Amino acid sequence: MLRFKNADLRPVLSEALGNQCKILLVKDHGVYFMSEHDKRFANGQPRQLAYAVGCHPEIDPFDQWYALAHHELGGDDMAEYFDPATDEVFQRIFNSKDDLTVAVTPTSVTLCAVALRRGKL
DSSP states (O other), rough: EEEEEEEHHHHHHHHHEEEEEEEEEEEESEEEEESOOOOOTTTTOOOOOETTTTTOTTSSSSHHHHHHHHHOOOOOOEEEEEEETTHHHHOOOOOOOOEEEEEEEESOOEEEEEEOOTTOO
């Protein structure tokens, strides 16, 4: 199961909701959510990305993030689309401090909002 921190995911949701577009769960160079469309800021800042805990190629060692991504999502690169405007789990994430967990099987993707326990980060 992969975990996405609320603080990382909210800017992606905000960008997608502002652009009235979907978000994508992507596995390629890391595992992350991004908006389908972006409006680059005047300073050229790229779109928001929310990496899964342990799957950020600029932070986590290659062997570790690659093994976790392969274990959770298989060996092929992939992208799965979600609509944050209509999917209740994304509305809950956007309006709370809950994190998101993602579990993938060969036939399904399960998204769950997870409240942090008091005193835990």
